[in-house]
Each structure stands twice: as structure tokens, then as C-alpha cells.
């Protein structure tokens with residue numbers, strides 16, 4: 001918990017226990033009655049005075065006294081904005097931010113142009129055609145509608161983390177029906193980008209889990225978010241969207257693969273058991289898995305900050321001041337664009353920690369380059385082996401299985417949006433393992449073909 005927040009909490013603490021009065025001396029009964037009546041009259045007068053005073057006070061700028069009644073799950077953030085102008089105006093900034101950082105920021109550059117190996121790694125899948133850097137919350141709707149990955153067969157499920165209409169629609173239709181509805185058809189009922197209703201209860205303004213898939217995934221682990229502390233909710237609310245997920249079965253039912261746990265090994269084991277694939281790689285014929293944006297799983301895998309009790313909102317929604325008002329900035333973006341505010345609440349030497357971010361991200365990127373080379377070599381070897389006469393199919397399938405796991409592990413770090421910063425040790429551990437698995441896949445392909453000729457032309 002940040003210092004700012006601590007004094008915020010203290011300011012609403014009760015004033016402390018009342019003093020115990022001295023024991024009353026025995027005097028006449030009527031005297032006591034008169035004295036008590038006097039006290040009551042004085043107290044009543046004081047109370048009326050206080051009530052009049054309170055009634056004539058101006059509305060506070062913070063707090064949840066409504067000026068405008070907000071309907072339950074109101075998708076229109078502008079309505080909420082009447083009561084909370086600071087939160088609303090900062091949310092609006094996510095529309096126009098487009099600053100870029102070395103590995104992040106909000107400039108929607110093409111990840112495929114930046115790193116052409118991705119085209120080979122995602123061959124046969126939408127991500128090989130269109131894969132851009134993500135941007136601010138208010139861009140969510142525009143961006144999902146513009147991506148070339150969406151077509152006539154896309155299920156409505158793809159809107160699940162894009163719109164403030166969702167909580168209301170999930171309540172009205174149920175999530176199963178929502179997910180079954182084709183993207184284009186469901187789109188007619190979707191008018192708003194991400195907004196207040198995705199994170200807050202309109203009546204209490206408390207942070208809430210709005211996505212039924214998150215509620216179900218937590219339940220599957222025996223957890224109930226309603227029992228979580230406020231600080232925990234400042235991380236869990238982001239898990240409504242910033243997670244790994246897949247579409248289960250014919251109805252494309254939104255599911256988080258957490259039943260065995262949220263570490264990458266647990267997630268891979270889950271998909272192995274479910275025998276799930278996102279697509280088949282056309283060169284190696286491997287049944288592949290695509291990671292989405294597992295910020296929550298990666299961060300909570302025992303990272304230094306998570307273990308120290310730091311929440312996503314501490315870095316991405318720090319407290320800011322506007323005159324007398326102190327509030328959480330809803331202009332959620334890369335903390336490298338405002339490190340004094342984002343890191344400065346806890347770290348005195350901001351320059352030093354920003355430099356650490358650079359060192360961490362550069363080493364993760366370099367390690368990831370080696371993993372990508374190993375994956376591409378594995379794909380080439382498997383492809384060549386499968387074209388060799390007399391190839392051992394059993395060994396070839398083992399090679400594919402290794403490729404599948406290696407690429408999912410790599411993607412867990414590649415698709416996560418912090419270039420390793422959220423959990424540096426975990427990033428390097430996973431990438432090392434992915435590289436090893438990819439090289440094992442390559443070796444298996446050699447064994448399957450019975451010749452090192454399958455290595456020709458690759459590294």
C-alpha cells in the first residue's frame with residue numbers, strides 16, 4: 001500500500017474510543033432528572049446546529065454522494081462522469097495518448113514489421129497477418145473492429161474485454177448466449193468502449209469482478225473475490241481482461257485455463273489434458289496454442305512487487321492531485337511515460353528504477369530472440385523430417401509436442417505486454433525452458449528422420 005493511500009485510509013478512521021465518565025455521586029433523584037433534562041436539551045440544540053451546518057456544506061469533490069443517479073451497469077461512462085469528473089476526464093485521455101516507449105506505449109505499430117520472425121511462428125493463423133501494439137482503454141472498440149483477425153465466423157466472445165456494454169449484456173443474455181452470438185450480430189448491441197461499468201459497481205463504486213469467466217475461474221480454484229481485500233481488488237479487477245483465456249467448445253464459451261493453477265506449467269498441463277488447439281501450424285503440422293495477454297498470471301507468479309503487496313493500480317493508476325482533489329488517475333498507460341508519479345510514490349530514486357526497467361527489458365528481449373531462433377529451427381527440422389522417406393511418425397509427433405509446448409511458453413512472455421518487467425526472473429526462467437524445449441524438438445526431428453540433413457539451411 002502506498003503512503004498516499006495509507007493517509008487516505010487513516011483519514012476515514014474513527015476518532016478513537018470515548019473516555020469513560022467518572023462514577024456519579026449519590027444525590028437527590030429530582031436533581032439528577034433536572035440535570036439530565038438540561039443535558040438532553042443542550043445536546044439536541046447542538047445536534048440541530050450540526051445538521052443545519054452539514055446541510056449547508058457544498059458537495060464534496062471526492063466520495064460517493066451521487067449528484068446524478070447512475071443506473072446499475074450503465075454502459076455510458078459520461079453519465080458516471082457527472083459524479084466523478086476527475087476519473088472521467090483522465091479516462092478520456094486514453095483516447096488521445098499515442099506516445100511510444102522502447103517496448104510498449106500506445107503507438108499501434110505493427111509487431112510483425114518489427115519482428116518478421118513472428119510471421120513464421122504464427123503462420124496459418126490470424127496473428128501472422130495483423131498484430132499491432134495495444135493502446136489505451138478508450139481505443140478498445142475501434143481497434144477490435146479494425147483488426148483483420150475478425151471476420152464473418154468470429155464469435156461474439158471477442159467483445160468480452162472490449163466494452164462497457166458487456167456487464168449489462170451478460171446479465172440480460174447470460175454469457176453462454178453472448179458467446180454464441182456471431183461477432184457482427186452482437187456488435188449491433190455494442191456501442192461503448194471500456195468504461196466505468198467494467199470495473200465498478202454503480203451504487204457503491206466498489207471494484208467488482210464483472211466478467212463471469214473470471215468469477216468462474218476463481219471459483220474453480222476455491223476462491224471468492226467477494227472476500228478479497230481492497231488492495232487485492234486493485235489487481236484482480238484487471239484480471240477481468242488482462243489474462244490468458246480460450247473459447248471452449250462449440251458455443252465458444254469464454255474460459256480461463258486456471259483449474260490447475262495460473263503458472264505457465266499449470267496452463268500448458270490444462271491445455272494438454274483438454275486436448276485443445278488454437279490452430280495447426282502449416283509447416284510443422286503441430287497443433288498450436290496462442291497465448292493472449294497473461295499480465296495477471298505472469299505478475300502474480302511470485303514477482304517481487306506482487307510479493308511486496310503492490311497492485312497493478314499502484315503503477316498504472318497512481319494517485320494524482322488536481323487542486324484539493326486527490327484521485328486515482330484513470331489514464332492507464334505505460335508507467336515509463338510518468339515514472340515520477342507511477343514509481344515515485346514508493347521509490348525515492350526514480351532514475352535508478354527506470355534504468356533497471358531498461359536493463360531488464362533489454363535482457364529479456366535478447367533472450368527471447370534466441371528462443372525465436374530455436375523455434376524457427378525446430379519448425380524447419382520437423383517440416384523437413386516429415387518429408388523424409390521412412391520417417392518415424394511416433395518420434396515426429398513427439399517433436400511436434402515439444403514444439404507446441406515450447407512455443408506456448410515463449411508466447412506467454414512475448415504476448416505479455418511488459419517485456420518481462422512485471423516478473424523478470426520468471427520471464428528468463430520460462431524463456432530458457434522454451435529454448436530448451438525447442439532445441440529438443442529439433443533433435444527429435446533429426447532422430448525421427450534418422451539424418452542430420454533436416455538441419456540444412458537452418459540454424
Ligand code: HEC
Pocket residue numbers: 101102103104105106134235238239242295296297299300305310311312313314315316333334335336357417418419421422
Ligand atoms: C511495479 C509497477 C508495475 C506493476 C505493479 C504492474 N505494472 Fe504493468 N507495466 C509496468 C511497466 C514498467 C511496464 C512497461 C512499460 C513499457 O515498456 O513502456 C508495464 C507494462 C504493462 C502493459 C503494457 C503497456 C504498454 O505501454 O504497452 C500492460 C497492459 C500492463 N503493464 C498491465 C499490468 C497489469 C494488468 C498489472 C497487474 C496484473 C500490472 N501491469 C502491474 C509496471 C507495472
Ligand code: HEC
Pocket residue numbers: 097104105106107133134135136137139140141143144160161162163194198199234237238239240241242312313316317332333334
Ligand atoms: C474490460 C477489459 C479491461 C479491463 C478491466 C482492464 N483492461 Fe487494460 N486493456 C484492455 C484492452 C482491450 C486494451 C487494449 C486496447 C487497444 O489496444 O485498443 C487494454 C490496454 C491496457 C494498457 C495499455 C495502454 C496503452 O496505452 O498501450 C494498459 C497499461 C492496461 N490496459 C492496464 C490495465 C490495468 C492496470 C487494469 C486494471 C486496473 C486494466 N488494464 C483493466 C482491457 C481491459
Ligand code: HEC
Pocket residue numbers: 077078080081084087088091194195196197198199200205207230234237313317326327328329330
Ligand atoms: C479498468 C478499470 C477501471 C475503470 C474502467 C474505471 N475505474 Fe475507477 N477505479 C479503478 C481502480 C483500480 C480504482 C482504485 C480503487 C481503490 O483504490 O480502491 C478506481 C477508483 C475510482 C474511484 C475512487 C476514488 C479514486 O479516484 O481513487 C472513483 C470515484 C472511480 N474510480 C470512478 C470511476 C469512473 C467515474 C469511471 C468511468 C469514467 C471509472 N472509475 C472507470 C478502476 C477503474
Ligand code: HEC
Pocket residue numbers: 001002304305308310311314315335336339342343344345346347353354356357
Ligand atoms: C506501491 C509501491 C511501489 C511502487 C508504486 C513501485 N514499486 Fe518497485 N518495489 C517496491 C517494493 C516494495 C520493492 C521490493 C524492495 C525490497 O524488498 O527491497 C520494489 C522493488 C523494485 C525493483 C527491484 C526488483 C528486484 O527484484 O529486486 C525495481 C527494479 C523496481 N521496484 C522498479 C519499479 C518501477 C520501475 C516502478 C514504477 C513503474 C515501481 N518499481 C513502482 C514497491 C513499489
